[in-house]
Amino acid sequence: MVAVTGTRPGRRPTIVDVAAAAGVSKSLVSLALRGDPGVSEETGARILAAADRLGYRSNRLARGLVQGRTMILGVLLTDLANPYHTEVVAGVEEAAEARGFTVLLAHGRRDRERLEHQLDSLLQLNVDGVVVVSSWLGAAALADAARRVPVVMVGRPREFAPGVDTVANDDEAGARAAVRHLLELGHTRIGHLAGSGSPSSRSREAGYRETMREAGLAEEVLVRPVGDDRDRAAAELLAQGPGAVFAVNDLAALAVLDHAPPEVSVVGYDNTSLAEVTRPRLTSVDQPRAIMGRLATELLWERMGGRTGDRHEVLAPALVVRDSTAPPGERRECGAP
Amino acid sequence: MVAVTGTRPGRRPTIVDVAAAAGVSKSLVSLALRGDPGVSEETGARILAAADRLGYRSNRLARGLVQGRTMILGVLLTDLANPYHTEVVAGVEEAAEARGFTVLLAHGRRDRERLEHQLDSLLQLNVDGVVVVSSWLGAAALADAARRVPVVMVGRPREFAPGVDTVANDDEAGARAAVRHLLELGHTRIGHLAGSGSPSSRSREAGYRETMREAGLAEEVLVRPVGDDRDRAAAELLAQGPGAVFAVNDLAALAVLDHAPPEVSVVGYDNTSLAEVTRPRLTSVDQPRAIMGRLATELLWERMGGRTGDRHEVLAPALVVRDSTAPPGERRECGAP
DNA sequence: AAACGCGCCTGGAACGTTCCAGACGATTGT
DNA sequence: ACAATCGTCTGGAACGTTCCAGGCGCGTTT
Numbered sequence: 001m002v003a004v005t006g007t008r009p010g011r012r013p014t015i016v017d018v019a020a021a022a023g024v025s026k027s028l029v030s031l032a033l034r035g036d037p038g039v040s041e042e043t044g045a046r047i048l049a050a051a052d053r054l055g056y057r058s059n060r061l062a063r064g065l066v067q068g069r070t071m072i073l074g075v076l077l078t079d080l081a082n083p084y085h086t087e088v089v090a091g092v093e094e095a096a097e098a099r100g101f102t103v104l105l106a107h108g109r110r111d112r113e114r115l116e117h118q119l120d121s122l123l124q125l126n127v128d129g130v131v132v133v134s135s136w137l138g139a140a141a142l143a144d145a146a147r148r149v150p151v152v153m154v155g156r157p158r159e160f161a162p163g164v165d166t167v168a169n170d171d172e173a174g175a176r177a178a179v180r181h182l183l184e185l186g187h188t189r190i191g192h193l194a195g196s197g198s199p200s201s202r203s204r205e206a207g208y209r210e211t212m213r214e215a216g217l218a219e220e221v222l223v224r225p226v227g228d229d230r231d232r233a234a235a236e237l238l239a240q241g242p243g244a245v246f247a248v249n250d251l252a253a254l255a256v257l258d259h260a261p262p263e264v265s266v267v268g269y270d271n272t273s274l275a276e277v278t279r280p281r282l283t284s285v286d287q288p289r290a291i292m293g294r295l296a297t298e299l300l301w302e303r304m305g306g307r308t309g310d311r312h313e314v315l316a317p318a319l320v321v322r323d324s325t326a327p328p329g330e331r332r333e334c335g336a337p
Numbered sequence: 338m339v340a341v342t343g344t345r346p347g348r349r350p351t352i353v354d355v356a357a358a359a360g361v362s363k364s365l366v367s368l369a370l371r372g373d374p375g376v377s378e379e380t381g382a383r384i385l386a387a388a389d390r391l392g393y394r395s396n397r398l399a400r401g402l403v404q405g406r407t408m409i410l411g412v413l414l415t416d417l418a419n420p421y422h423t424e425v426v427a428g429v430e431e432a433a434e435a436r437g438f439t440v441l442l443a444h445g446r447r448d449r450e451r452l453e454h455q456l457d458s459l460l461q462l463n464v465d466g467v468v469v470v471s472s473w474l475g476a477a478a479l480a481d482a483a484r485r486v487p488v489v490m491v492g493r494p495r496e497f498a499p500g501v502d503t504v505a506n507d508d509e510a511g512a513r514a515a516v517r518h519l520l521e522l523g524h525t526r527i528g529h530l531a532g533s534g535s536p537s538s539r540s541r542e543a544g545y546r547e548t549m550r551e552a553g554l555a556e557e558v559l560v561r562p563v564g565d566d567r568d569r570a571a572a573e574l575l576a577q578g579p580g581a582v583f584a585v586n587d588l589a590a591l592a593v594l595d596h597a598p599p600e601v602s603v604v605g606y607d608n609t610s611l612a613e614v615t616r617p618r619l620t621s622v623d624q625p626r627a628i629m630g631r632l633a634t635e636l637l638w639e640r641m642g643g644r645t646g647d648r649h650e651v652l653a654p655a656l657v658v659r660d661s662t663a664p665p666g667e668r669r670e671c672g673a674p
Numbered sequence: 675a676a677a678c679g680c681g682c683c684t685g686g687a688a689c690g691t692t693c694c695a696g697a698c699g700a701t702t703g704t
Numbered sequence: 705a706c707a708a709t710c711g712t713c714t715g716g717a718a719c720g721t722t723c724c725a726g727g728c729g730c731g732t733t734t
Contacts, residue, residue, distance in 0.1 A: 012485055014690055025714045030692060040712065057485070060461035061398045061407070062690035065719045070398070080426060080442075081610065086417040093444060102458045105417075105442035107430060121439045124397040148349055148394070254614060273418065277591060277611055351720055362684045367722060377682065399720035402689045 013054040022050035033058065064126055073101045073300065074122035078108045078115065078134035083272045084289065085133050088154050091293020092131050099301060101128070112136050119145055129300035131293075135198060139164075150303035152296040156199040165299040165311045167292045171200045174285040174317035175207025175246065178267040181283070181319055182244045183215055185327045187265060191222035191242035193233060193252045201248050204269060208246055230255040238264070243328050250274050250284055257282070257324060265325040280323035287317050350391040359387040370395065401463055410438045410637065411459035415445050415452065415471035420609045421626065422470050425491050428630020429468050436638060438465065449473050456482055466637035468630075472535060476501075487640035489633040493536040502636040502648045504629045508537045511622040511654035512544025512583065515604040518620070518656055519581045520552055522664045524602060528559035528579035530570060530589045538585050541606060545583055567592040575601070580665050587611050587621055594619070594661060602662040617660035624654050 108115030139161035146163035195201020247253035253268030271286035445452030483500035532538020584590035590605030608623035
């Protein structure tokens with residue numbers, strides 16, 4: 001399996017090698033490999049056979065260079081370990097694949113500078129579009145990228161970048177649904193373990209406050225930002241004696257569950273895979289992540305088709321009720337069923 | 338911010354545009370942008386300024402084409418959602434970055450055919466090396482890829498592919514450590530919820546059987562394969578009344594925890610992020626994933642440097658003791674501390 | 675004074691593909 | 705019989721870089 005006849009030694013075979021082996025011009029090889037109808041059946045078969053024999057693989061760099069597009073979509077992630085992100089990616093991949101694109105992921109590893117660097121790498125590769133699954137990237141960097149290639153951001157940006165479409169869920173509505181669920185169970189003393197000032201977390205907090213006010217419970221509003229130390233924040237919030245807690249995300253909710261007596265109901269946000277796995281299983285607000293990913297890809301597609309105006313899509317989340325919520329005074333279950 | 342002077346309209350600026358703007362040859366621009374010492378300080382500054390003004394970004398396709406290498410490492414993953422994988426990736430990224438490589442990820446989405454397709458995509462991109470974090474890929478596909486570019490597989494292959502280095506943990510040793518821990522706590526009736534025949538799971542089962550035999554407990558050996566329905570398998574295993582269970586991985590361990598009375602001790606394998614999050618927190622065998630990722634990158638590096646013989650590295654795992662194991666008869670804790 | 679070395683710069687040839695204009699026979703239409 | 709058309713196929717020009725051989729001016733050595 002070492003030296004295959006017809007190939008220059010030590011080099012990967014090119015279209016020219018295949019052409020020589022099949023006794024035709026390189027142009028015809030190119031046509032044949034792409035299945036062009038203007039190639040006679042017999043010659044086509046011979047070319048394919050030769051390519052196969054030589055172990056030829058097309059060189060995407062060269063193709064991309066001459067065509068000016070690569071049929072590659074780049075996905076930029078802050079944090080691979082975040083299950084929220086990965087489900088969005090699955091949606092992107094599905095839609096991209098259907099349109100013949102290859103998806104490559106670049107990873108920022110929770111570091112803003114690295115994130116910008118990775119975005120740059122993708123641009124240098126001439127990807128045909130970028131989906132950014134991160135709120136960490138600044139509007140300037142995003143807008144700059146959008147000047148060269150379609151860019152969609154999944155999530156809620158601090159600031160809208162011109163030329164960049166966005167896909168987000170309606171955080172305020174999700175928060176409302178969570179709080180309403182607790183109200184309907186009969187809770188009144190509902191606290192909120194809040195986020196750290198990101199646009200999403202602010203909307204969630206606003207939804208919480210609003211719903212409490214509408215229920216005539218403005219005095220019961222109890223908010224504690226989660227800060228750096230989730231456990232401390234959870235403990236301090238619980239020290240105020242709420243009957244239920246709406247947490248800004250699942251991890252925060254877990255911290256609450258950990259410190260709360262079993263009568264306290266807890267709702268999370270994001271419906272990550274954690275929610276299924278913990279005991280009690282966590283009631284949580286689900287973002288339609290796969291759909292968001294698909295939609296992001298469609299927005300890219302539209303941009304490639306020439307759309308110029310910016311679009312900002314907001315999707316409705318849905319509450320998923322599990323075992324961590326119960327009427328006041330009832331114990332959540334714990335451990336084996 | 339629309340039409341920048343000096344750029345041909347509608348095209349991204351190239352090195353030639355920069356050259357024209359700075360009044361030098363394209364060759365000099367190339368040298369200047371790469372920081373070649375043979376460029377006078379003054380001219381260099383002028384070129385950089387021009388590049389900046391035009392918003393120039395180097396084209397990696399063209400560079401890769403002429404240099405024959407891309408300074409990109411590809412990582413092929415079966416399953417993004419698997420936290421085991423993502424930590425390996427972090428290790429790869431760290432080591433790759435230190436050597437000036439960019440890491441791009443391709444995702445097989447738990448589909449073998451897609452996995453092969455993605456591998457092909459990476460090869461077409463002329464990546465300088467591939468780390469495969471998956472046991473799904475056949476030896477033939479791996480060997481084929483290894484013929485064009487260095488390939489390292491992280492995990493235990495069903496069959497060693499020629500030309501492909503591997504990095505794995507010592508599953509048998511890990512299993513021994515887990516079982517010994519249970520023995521030391523005083524357990525004798527130790528069951529095993531086994532995997533589905535992958536090389537890793539077979540080694541883990543072997544380690545279990547061996548250790549039981551050495552402890553004179555050959556008669557107590559109790560093995561149930563996990564199959565498709567984890568919950569059923571766990572319930573059936575528990576119906577045999579073991580005092581402790583060593584499970585083939587964390588997810589299987591969780592299924593056992595779910596159905597077991599609190600006196601039953603449980604050990605998992607892989608020490609995924611789940612282990613920290615469940616209650617009781619799961620005792621589990623940890624693979625040094627980040628180190629495995631780094632090592633994989635180093636093996637690639639060696640191959641690039643010309644090594645030809647195959648290397649198969651096996652790293653020692655370590656047991657992480659948490660709350661899911663206790664002496665026989667004692668209750669594991671549950672819920673708040 | 676010629677030769678050499680050095681710092682700085684340039685033009686053209688790669689790299690592997692696709693695109694384009696057109697060549698060559700054979701067939702068809704008038 | 706001649707032009708037009710069609711099905712196949714070809715050679716060269718892109719694409720945007722890097723690499724290479726060398727050029728020019730100037731100071732230093734022989």
